[in-house]
Amino acid sequence: MAEGTGTLPDLQTVARLLGGRVNRDEVLCPGPNHSTNDRSLSVKIDTSAPDSFLVHSFAADDPIICRDYVRQKLGLPAFKPNGKRFSEDDIVRVVMAAARATAPKSKPVAIYDYRDENGKLLYQVCRYEPKRFGHRQPDGHGGWIYKGTHRRVLYRWPELLQYPDATALVTEGEKDADNVAALGICATTVASGKWTDDCVQALAGRHCWILEDNDDTGRNKALEAAASSPRSEQHKNNPASRFSRRRRCFGLAGCGSHSGRA
Numbered sequence: 001m002a003e004g005t006g007t008l009p010d011l012q013t014v015a016r017l018l019g020g021r022v023n024r025d026e027v028l029c030p031g032p033n034h035s036t037n038d039r040s041l042s043v044k045i046d047t048s049a050p051d052s053f054l055v056h057s058f059a060a061d062d063p064i065i066c067r068d069y070v071r072q073k074l075g076l077p078a079f080k081p082n083g084k085r086f087s088e089d090d091i092v093r094v095v096m097a098a099a100r101a102t103a104p105k106s107k108p109v110a111i112y113d114y115r116d117e118n119g120k121l122l123y124q125v126c127r128y129e130p131k132r133f134g135h136r137q138p139d140g141h142g143g144w145i146y147k148g149t150h151r152r153v154l155y156r157w158p159e160l161l162q163y164p165d166a167t168a169l170v171t172e173g174e175k176d177a178d179n180v181a182a183l184g185i186c187a188t189t190v191a192s193g194k195w196t197d198d199c200v201q202a203l204a205g206r207h208c209w210i211l212e213d214n215d216d217t218g219r220n221k222a223l224e225a226a227a228s229s230p231r232s233e234q235h236k237n238n239p240a241s242r243f244s245r246r247r248r249c250f251g252l253a254g255c256g257s258h259s260g261r262a
Contacts, residue, residue, distance in 0.1 A: 010139070011045075016147045018043060018073050031061045032069040043070055104134060104146065112155065112174035114191060119158045123148045125174060125191050135191065152196040154188045154203070156181060167207045176211065 011022045019036055020029025020043075031041040040059035046052065055066040071077070108126035115121055123137040135148030154160060155174050159181065168186045171177045172193070180187035190199050 010145070012137075012147070012150065013139070013145050014043065014045070014074065016145070017075075018070065022150065031057050031059055032065055034059070041066060041070075104128060108134075110175070112178075114153055114155060115158055116153060117157060117161060122151060122153060123191075133192070148191060152191065152194060152199055154190060154199050156186075156188050157202065160186055160188055160202070164206075167209065168203060170203075170208055170210045172212065180211070 011025075011027055015022050015027045015029065018027055018029035018041075020027050020039060020041075025044060027043045028039040029041050029043060030036055030038040034040060038059075040057060041061070042054075042056040042058070044054045046054050053067075053070065055063060055070055057063065057066050104126075106128050109129050110127040112125045112127075113121055114123050114125065121138060123135055126134050126136060128134065134146060136144040136146045137149050139145045155177055160166075160168060163186055166186045168188055169177075169180050171180060171187055171189045173189055177187040177189045188203075190196075
Protein backbone atom coordinates (compact mmCIF):
# COMPACT_ATOMS: atom_id res chain seq x y z
CA MET A 1 0.00 0.00 0.00
CA ALA A 2 1.06 3.60 -0.36
CA GLU A 3 2.35 4.95 2.93
CA GLY A 4 -0.52 5.70 5.27
CA THR A 5 -3.25 4.97 2.71
CA GLY A 6 -3.92 1.26 3.22
CA THR A 7 -4.33 0.87 -0.53
CA LEU A 8 -3.17 -2.28 -2.33
CA PRO A 9 -0.91 -1.95 -5.38
CA ASP A 10 -2.53 -1.03 -8.66
CA LEU A 11 -3.15 -4.30 -10.49
CA GLN A 12 -2.70 -2.52 -13.83
CA THR A 13 0.87 -1.71 -12.81
CA VAL A 14 1.52 -5.28 -11.68
CA ALA A 15 0.02 -6.57 -14.94
CA ARG A 16 2.28 -4.33 -17.02
CA LEU A 17 5.42 -5.42 -15.19
CA LEU A 18 4.44 -9.07 -15.61
CA GLY A 19 3.39 -8.61 -19.25
CA GLY A 20 -0.17 -9.75 -18.55
CA ARG A 21 -3.67 -8.42 -17.98
CA VAL A 22 -6.01 -7.84 -15.06
CA ASN A 23 -8.82 -10.36 -14.60
CA ARG A 24 -11.00 -9.27 -11.67
CA ASP A 25 -8.79 -9.54 -8.55
CA GLU A 26 -5.85 -11.29 -10.21
CA VAL A 27 -3.27 -10.81 -12.93
CA LEU A 28 -3.02 -13.40 -15.70
CA CYS A 29 0.42 -13.37 -17.28
CA PRO A 30 3.05 -15.51 -19.00
CA GLY A 31 4.65 -18.14 -16.82
CA PRO A 32 8.44 -18.47 -16.64
CA ASN A 33 9.91 -19.38 -20.04
CA HIS A 34 6.49 -19.10 -21.72
CA SER A 35 5.64 -16.97 -24.76
CA THR A 36 4.51 -13.38 -24.34
CA ASN A 37 0.96 -14.35 -25.37
CA ASP A 38 0.74 -17.00 -22.65
CA ARG A 39 -1.65 -16.40 -19.72
CA SER A 40 -1.01 -19.57 -17.73
CA LEU A 41 0.17 -17.86 -14.53
CA SER A 42 -2.22 -16.29 -12.02
CA VAL A 43 -0.88 -13.77 -9.50
CA LYS A 44 -2.88 -12.33 -6.60
CA ILE A 45 -1.71 -9.78 -4.03
CA ASP A 46 -2.28 -11.24 -0.55
CA THR A 47 -0.19 -9.88 2.31
CA SER A 48 -1.33 -12.72 4.56
CA ALA A 49 0.49 -15.20 2.31
CA PRO A 50 4.11 -16.19 3.05
CA ASP A 51 5.38 -14.21 0.05
CA SER A 52 2.67 -11.52 0.30
CA PHE A 53 1.32 -12.75 -3.03
CA LEU A 54 -0.15 -15.99 -4.37
CA VAL A 55 0.70 -17.74 -7.62
CA HIS A 56 -1.04 -20.50 -9.48
CA SER A 57 0.19 -22.04 -12.71
CA PHE A 58 -2.45 -23.49 -15.02
CA ALA A 59 0.45 -25.11 -16.90
CA ALA A 60 1.62 -26.97 -13.77
CA ASP A 61 4.88 -25.04 -13.55
CA ASP A 62 6.92 -25.36 -10.37
CA PRO A 63 5.37 -22.94 -7.82
CA ILE A 64 8.77 -22.05 -6.36
CA ILE A 65 10.09 -21.11 -9.80
CA CYS A 66 6.90 -19.12 -10.43
CA ARG A 67 7.27 -17.17 -7.17
CA ASP A 68 10.92 -16.42 -7.92
CA TYR A 69 9.90 -15.31 -11.42
CA VAL A 70 7.25 -12.91 -10.05
CA ARG A 71 9.67 -11.48 -7.45
CA GLN A 72 12.21 -10.74 -10.17
CA LYS A 73 9.64 -9.09 -12.46
CA LEU A 74 8.23 -6.93 -9.66
CA GLY A 75 11.64 -5.98 -8.29
CA LEU A 76 11.09 -7.73 -4.95
CA PRO A 77 14.08 -9.16 -3.05
CA ALA A 78 14.84 -12.85 -3.40
CA PHE A 79 13.09 -15.19 -0.98
CA LYS A 80 15.02 -16.13 2.17
CA PRO A 81 13.79 -19.05 4.32
CA ASN A 82 14.12 -17.00 7.50
CA GLY A 83 13.44 -13.64 5.88
CA LYS A 84 10.64 -11.33 6.91
CA ARG A 85 7.29 -11.29 5.18
CA PHE A 86 6.82 -8.42 2.72
CA SER A 87 4.47 -5.74 3.98
CA GLU A 88 1.97 -3.93 1.76
CA ASP A 89 4.26 -0.89 1.97
CA ASP A 90 7.17 -3.00 0.70
CA ILE A 91 5.19 -4.31 -2.26
CA VAL A 92 3.87 -0.93 -3.35
CA ARG A 93 7.24 0.76 -2.93
CA VAL A 94 9.16 -1.67 -5.12
CA VAL A 95 6.39 -2.12 -7.70
CA MET A 96 5.98 1.63 -8.18
CA ALA A 97 9.75 2.07 -8.33
CA ALA A 98 9.94 -0.57 -11.05
CA ALA A 99 7.11 1.13 -12.96
CA ARG A 100 8.78 4.54 -12.81
CA ALA A 101 12.08 3.02 -13.92
CA THR A 102 10.51 2.45 -17.34
CA ALA A 103 9.81 6.16 -17.81
CA PRO A 104 11.27 7.66 -21.00
CA LYS A 105 14.56 9.51 -20.54
CA SER A 106 13.54 12.45 -22.73
CA LYS A 107 10.83 14.98 -21.95
CA PRO A 108 7.70 15.11 -24.11
CA VAL A 109 7.41 18.01 -26.55
CA ALA A 110 3.60 17.80 -26.52
CA ILE A 111 1.09 16.29 -24.08
CA TYR A 112 -2.54 15.48 -24.88
CA ASP A 113 -5.01 14.82 -22.05
CA TYR A 114 -7.70 12.16 -22.31
CA ARG A 115 -10.48 12.77 -19.78
CA ASP A 116 -13.69 11.00 -18.85
CA GLU A 117 -17.14 12.49 -19.20
CA ASN A 118 -16.70 14.36 -15.91
CA GLY A 119 -13.34 15.86 -16.84
CA LYS A 120 -11.20 13.48 -14.75
CA LEU A 121 -7.78 12.82 -16.29
CA LEU A 122 -7.53 9.15 -17.30
CA TYR A 123 -4.33 9.12 -19.33
CA GLN A 124 -2.10 11.20 -21.59
CA VAL A 125 -0.55 10.73 -25.00
CA CYS A 126 2.97 12.16 -25.04
CA ARG A 127 4.90 13.08 -28.18
CA TYR A 128 8.69 12.90 -28.15
CA GLU A 129 11.43 13.88 -30.56
CA PRO A 130 12.44 12.24 -32.81
CA LYS A 131 8.77 11.66 -33.55
CA ARG A 132 7.28 8.92 -31.42
CA PHE A 133 4.39 8.60 -29.01
CA GLY A 134 3.89 7.07 -25.59
CA HIS A 135 1.06 6.74 -23.08
CA ARG A 136 1.04 7.41 -19.37
CA GLN A 137 -1.54 7.51 -16.59
CA PRO A 138 -1.54 9.04 -13.09
CA ASP A 139 -0.31 6.63 -10.42
CA GLY A 140 -2.43 8.24 -7.71
CA HIS A 141 0.63 9.48 -5.81
CA GLY A 142 1.68 12.44 -7.91
CA GLY A 143 3.70 10.41 -10.41
CA TRP A 144 3.09 8.51 -13.63
CA ILE A 145 2.72 4.96 -14.84
CA TYR A 146 4.02 4.85 -18.38
CA LYS A 147 1.24 2.86 -19.95
CA GLY A 148 -2.29 3.68 -21.08
CA THR A 149 -5.29 2.48 -19.11
CA HIS A 150 -7.49 -0.44 -20.11
CA ARG A 151 -10.28 2.09 -20.66
CA ARG A 152 -10.13 4.13 -23.87
CA VAL A 153 -12.13 7.32 -24.40
CA LEU A 154 -12.52 9.95 -27.10
CA TYR A 155 -10.08 12.85 -27.17
CA ARG A 156 -11.78 16.09 -26.06
CA TRP A 157 -14.78 14.06 -24.84
CA PRO A 158 -16.00 16.60 -22.22
CA GLU A 159 -16.01 19.30 -24.91
CA LEU A 160 -18.04 17.09 -27.26
CA LEU A 161 -20.64 16.45 -24.55
CA GLN A 162 -21.30 20.18 -24.30
CA TYR A 163 -22.71 20.07 -27.88
CA PRO A 164 -24.54 16.72 -28.17
CA ASP A 165 -26.20 17.60 -31.49
CA ALA A 166 -23.20 19.14 -33.21
CA THR A 167 -21.40 17.51 -36.12
CA ALA A 168 -18.02 16.17 -35.02
CA LEU A 169 -14.90 16.08 -37.16
CA VAL A 170 -12.75 13.00 -36.57
CA THR A 171 -9.06 13.63 -37.21
CA GLU A 172 -6.07 11.32 -37.41
CA GLY A 173 -4.32 12.78 -34.37
CA GLU A 174 -4.63 15.00 -31.33
CA LYS A 175 -2.78 17.96 -32.83
CA ASP A 176 -5.20 18.09 -35.78
CA ALA A 177 -8.16 17.80 -33.40
CA ASP A 178 -6.89 20.77 -31.40
CA ASN A 179 -6.37 22.81 -34.58
CA VAL A 180 -9.92 22.09 -35.76
CA ALA A 181 -11.36 22.83 -32.29
CA ALA A 182 -9.57 26.18 -32.33
CA LEU A 183 -11.83 27.09 -35.28
CA GLY A 184 -14.88 26.61 -33.06
CA ILE A 185 -15.75 23.17 -34.46
CA CYS A 186 -16.26 19.99 -32.45
CA ALA A 187 -13.33 17.66 -33.12
CA THR A 188 -12.04 14.41 -31.70
CA THR A 189 -9.74 11.44 -32.31
CA VAL A 190 -8.64 8.30 -30.47
CA ALA A 191 -5.22 7.42 -29.09
CA SER A 192 -3.07 5.49 -31.57
CA GLY A 193 -6.06 5.07 -33.88
CA LYS A 194 -7.48 2.33 -31.63
CA TRP A 195 -11.27 2.43 -31.66
CA THR A 196 -12.99 0.64 -28.78
CA ASP A 197 -16.71 0.03 -28.33
CA ASP A 198 -16.84 2.84 -25.75
CA CYS A 199 -15.29 5.29 -28.21
CA VAL A 200 -17.63 4.25 -30.99
CA GLN A 201 -20.77 4.44 -28.85
CA ALA A 202 -19.80 7.91 -27.62
CA LEU A 203 -20.39 9.10 -31.22
CA ALA A 204 -23.55 7.08 -31.84
CA GLY A 205 -26.32 9.16 -33.38
CA ARG A 206 -24.01 12.06 -34.11
CA HIS A 207 -23.24 13.29 -37.64
CA CYS A 208 -19.48 12.91 -38.16
CA TRP A 209 -17.00 13.78 -40.86
CA ILE A 210 -13.73 11.86 -40.98
CA LEU A 211 -10.75 13.96 -42.02
CA GLU A 212 -7.97 11.97 -43.62
CA ASP A 213 -4.34 12.94 -43.92
CA ASN A 214 -3.33 13.36 -47.55
CA ASP A 215 -1.35 10.10 -47.81
CA ASP A 216 -1.99 6.36 -47.96
CA THR A 217 -1.64 5.96 -44.19
CA GLY A 218 -4.15 8.73 -43.57
CA ARG A 219 -6.64 7.28 -46.01
CA ASN A 220 -6.32 3.82 -44.45
CA LYS A 221 -6.88 5.20 -40.96
CA ALA A 222 -9.93 7.12 -42.15
CA LEU A 223 -11.41 3.94 -43.62
CA GLU A 224 -10.68 2.06 -40.39
CA ALA A 225 -12.50 4.74 -38.42
CA ALA A 226 -15.48 4.53 -40.76
CA ALA A 227 -15.57 0.74 -40.48
CA SER A 228 -15.68 1.06 -36.67
CA SER A 229 -18.66 3.40 -36.71
CA PRO A 230 -21.96 2.56 -34.96
CA ARG A 231 -24.81 1.50 -37.21
CA SER A 232 -28.53 1.31 -36.65
CA GLU A 233 -30.31 -1.99 -37.23
CA GLN A 234 -31.79 -0.86 -40.54
CA HIS A 235 -28.36 0.25 -41.79
CA LYS A 236 -26.35 -2.85 -40.86
CA ASN A 237 -25.13 -3.39 -44.39
CA ASN A 238 -23.98 0.19 -44.91
CA PRO A 239 -20.82 0.87 -42.88
CA ALA A 240 -21.07 4.61 -43.49
CA SER A 241 -24.77 5.03 -42.70
CA ARG A 242 -24.31 6.53 -39.22
CA PHE A 243 -20.80 7.86 -39.56
CA SER A 244 -20.30 10.10 -42.58
CA ARG A 245 -17.17 9.23 -44.54
CA ARG A 246 -17.16 12.54 -46.36
CA ARG A 247 -13.68 14.03 -46.02
CA ARG A 248 -12.66 17.51 -46.97
CA CYS A 249 -9.56 19.56 -46.25
CA PHE A 250 -10.31 23.09 -45.10
CA GLY A 251 -7.37 24.80 -46.81
CA LEU A 252 -4.99 24.05 -43.95
CA ALA A 253 -1.29 24.32 -44.68
CA GLY A 254 0.11 21.12 -46.15
CA CYS A 255 -3.36 19.69 -46.72
CA GLY A 256 -3.43 20.22 -50.47
CA SER A 257 -6.66 20.26 -52.39
CA HIS A 258 -7.70 16.66 -51.80
CA SER A 259 -11.39 16.11 -51.21
CA GLY A 260 -12.92 12.69 -50.65
CA ARG A 261 -16.50 11.60 -50.84
CA ALA A 262 -18.49 8.84 -49.20
